[in-house]
Amino acid sequence: MSEICVVHLVRASNGAEPFRRFWESYAGMPAGITHDLVIIYKGFSSREDVQEYEEIMADCPHRILYLSDAGFDIGPYFKAAMDFDYRFFFFLNSYSVVQGEGWLRTFYDHMSRPGVGLVGATGSWQSMYADALVPPASGKQPLWKYYLYKLAGRIRPWFLLRFFPPFPNYHIRTNAFMISRNVMLQIRRKPFWCKFSVWAFESGWDSLTRQVVNLGLKALVVGKDGHGYRAEEWDKSYTYKQRNQENLLIADNQTIRFRDSDFEEKQLLSGKAWGDRALVSSDV
16 A cells, blocks of 8 residues: 555536546646545445446546535545545545646655645635725626625624634645645544635634644645745745746646636736735736
8 A cells, every 4th residue: 555645526516527637637647656546426326326437447446435415625535534544645626637747746755855744736825804805896886786795895804804814824725735644633623514614724714724834834835846835935836826827736626717717807816816926927
């Protein structure tokens, strides 16, 4: 058994297409290091419903975990860490697409360094609290909706500050991240009843990243160039909503949305992630 386990989440509600995209990238991009593969089938009614997926992976040995459609993505990750005894886990969400050869080796090389507790394909400085302070454009909606939004906006920032730090709010995004089993099992988490609880786990006051840092460990973003970027350098990693994301190793639905957006939308998205350090290429 390898010391590394790649865990990919397959959600029944997504249909087969996201999995096909993942599998084509996974099979076509050598990982660069020996590992085992675990597939989490989430929300499937019966084992017969996964036959299509199993046929796609017919030539690849893998282990399987069947779970209900509860707990969003994070709950199943903790279940896998508890059920399987590997030294390191690399978690990939349903929309993950591998974009570089030797990708797993690159992440492992940083994860296995002394003092590193978490590595991710992307990180962000975005703050949900700071986002709530940005006023809406009145010309894009009926006036009564604008004023209703303004009224709610007086309350929303105060509410969100209870859960989310102000900008810059350093956090590794949980779409694709690597962590040791030892550290993973030390992480506190509340029940994931709603999407808000998932957002809080990823970027709140007690986020995954903050808990890892509080253990005296580093959280790094790793790019195609093989460099491990510290939190203060993430804007220069060019992996997430910055320039053309040319250094990104694992894509997901958010990075794909940014790639396919027009220039104006890219400016907005990059600004939320990086503030005045946002950089958007005009080559769209």
